[in-house]
Structures are given as C-alpha cells and as structure tokens.
Amino acid sequence: MFLPVFFFLSILISPTLANTLSDFCVADLSLPNGPSGYPCKDPKRVTADDFVSSALAVPGGNTRNIYKSTINDINNEQFPGLNGMGISMLRGDLEAGGVSPLHTHRVSELLVIEEGTIFAGFIDTNNTAYYKTLNKRDMMIIPPTLLHFFINVGSTPALTYSFFPSDNHGVQIDGFALFGGNLPSKLLNNITLLDHAEVQRLKKLFGGTN
Numbered sequence: 001m002f003l004p005v006f007f008f009l010s011i012l013i014s015p016t017l018a019n020t021l022s023d024f025c026v027a028d029l030s031l032p033n034g035p036s037g038y039p040c041k042d043p044k045r046v047t048a049d050d051f052v053s054s055a056l057a058v059p060g061g062n063t064r065n066i067y068k069s070t071i072n073d074i075n076n077e078q079f080p081g082l083n084g085m086g087i088s089m090l091r092g093d094l095e096a097g098g099v100s101p102l103h104t105h106r107v108s109e110l111l112v113i114e115e116g117t118i119f120a121g122f123i124d125t126n127n128t129a130y131y132k133t134l135n136k137r138d139m140m141i142i143p144p145t146l147l148h149f150f151i152n153v154g155s156t157p158a159l160t161y162s163f164f165p166s167d168n169h170g171v172q173i174d175g176f177a178l179f180g181g182n183l184p185s186k187l188l189n190n191i192t193l194l195d196h197a198e199v200q201r202l203k204k205l206f207g208g209t210n
C-alpha cells in the first residue's frame, strides 16, 4: 500500500528535481539572454526582493493609441525571479471599444478576465476561427503560436491577466511586424496584395521605414 503511493509520488516529483540542479536562477540582466534564459545571478547576492514584483499594479502605458489598449508584459526581464521558472504573464488594459490586435506568442496563453467584457478569439491552422464573449472571471485558453485577438465590447474599461508557460512568452503584433518595421513597401505590396497607397498609409500609421 505504502510503496505504490510513494512510487506514484516520486514519479510526480522527480521530473522537476531531475531537470534542475538548483532551486532558482534569478536573471542576471547584465549578461546576454539566451535560448534558455539569462545566466543566474550569484546566489549569494539573491534576496527575497528578487522573488517579488509589484509590476502588475500598473498598466503598461496609456491607452491613447490607435488600439485604445496597452499591455504590461511581465517576463524574466521585468521580473528577474521568473528566469528559469517556466512561467510569465501580462496585464492587459483596454478602454471601451479597445482592441488587443491580431498577435501571436511562442507559447499557449491562459486569458483571465479580471474586469469587463471581452470578445476573444483565435484562428487555427485550418483557418477556423474560435471566438466567444467572456465576462469577469471567465478564462480562455489560446493554443501556442496561433493568431488571436481581444476586443473590449463592454462600456467600461477592461482588465485582463494572461499566463504563459514560458519565462519569456514573446509577443508579435501583426500590424507592427508588417508595417512598423523595415520591410520594403514594394515587398509588402507583393506579400499582402494591398495596393501602394494602402501600404503607405499603414507604414505611416505604424511608423515603419522603407
């Protein structure tokens, strides 16, 4: 009786223990980031403050922008204690009518509605869209890497939290990726089928060059 229970527990526990040689790896932000995160800060210099953050208390910026929304990304850079922990999050603030525009992350996202009413959706690789209106405390899971969006369809500001199984989930917003960077306008005509005038308008709107 005792043995199987112990055996079962050890199966549950051992992957974490087996995969790590130390309890924590607070990011040393003075060294370069790599595929498995930042190098660890010297454990002798780690304090309780390294495991605590108040970053969630404030929006990521103001919502006076084209999308009437802002995100406060909290990954291993903003919160070095997350480094190596396989988890990160973000806070989303959306005015009434505000939009979190079409974007992707490297990993799955668990969206939680803290305040407001959010119309949320994603599009799978078969081009099928899944969308739903979410209310306070509702959750939605967005599969890894798929395009998704959120819209505040309520009449009051919305507050959302998103959790990610990665120290640094990465955010790529399609509008900025296409029109906010250095992709040449001519190339954008080809790959989006938008005409020259529309490409120029979007380049200006998103602040792109070329």
Ligand SMILES: *[C@@H]1O[C@H](CO)[C@@H](O)[C@H](O)[C@H]1NC(C)=O
Binding pocket: 126, 128
């Ligand atoms: C893919 O989408 C089409 C409709 O566009 C649908 O008929 C088909 O069942 C979908 N396949 C899967 C695997 O979801």
Ligand SMILES: *[C@@H]1O[C@H](CO)[C@@H](O)[C@H](O)[C@H]1NC(C)=O
Binding pocket: 186, 187, 190
């Ligand atoms: C883009 O399309 C134009 C014509 O529509 C063509 O002349 C040009 O070669 C294309 N550019 C690339 C990089 O394929």
